[in-house]
Amino acid sequence: MSIFYITDDTAPAGADDGDEVVVLVAAGEVDFAAAPQLRERICEQIDAGRRRLVLDVSTVTFIDSTAIGVLVGAITRLADAGDGSLTIVCGEENRPVMRIFDISGLTGLVEVHRTREEALSALVTAG
């Protein structure tokens, strides 16, 4: 049985423009069965006007090509919307998922940080 869940949490970025950073946390197995939920949650945030999304996949144990496609779609939508960005958080210990990101070329399209704190402070610095 596949287990997947995603939660969100609006974290204050501390940036001068007051723009909110939204942190989404995915866990479990993100396959073709779960990818639509991932897409929905990301699109909800973009539709709500959020432009800086952080997706923490540290506890994702499996991610397939359809989920990678969802992430690439989100990157494109955020870029098209102006100065939006998607930042990925993937802990160092999560080697299987990092490897899939590398092989699929995703790491060439997004910033990947080891911790949520690191991702948020990079966003604040980027302003």
Added chain:
Amino acid sequence: MRWAAEQGHVRCDVGELQLPAEPSELGAARAFAERAAVAFGLDGDDCYDLAFAVNEAVTNAIRHGAPDRQGRIHLSFIAGVDRLTIAVRDYGQFVAPVASSDARSEHGRGFPLMARLTDAVRVRVDPGRTTVYLSKARA
């Protein structure tokens, strides 16, 4: 169903699984591949890679292929002397994957990933059925 035959030092195990062609069954497809890979003696990374490739092939079968009359996709494995092959069969007409070299494309990553993560990917197209064979050699 599973049987083993031993002839001299050539050992061959075969197993199969039929799954409803539903996205919710992908976990069972990965577990089948993982079990076959562990039993065959592939190391941890290789087991993960083969299960990943099988997941991609079954996803394609569900998305682009067609199930048998009972609504199922067929998985089987053949354990040879030095390589394990998992076959994923559907009963649709093969649709050539759209290979995209654009890193920003949302589709077309399945086959390139299968090729990267296995030692061989073969597609056999017969009238009314398509079979993808994914092989991984013992290190």
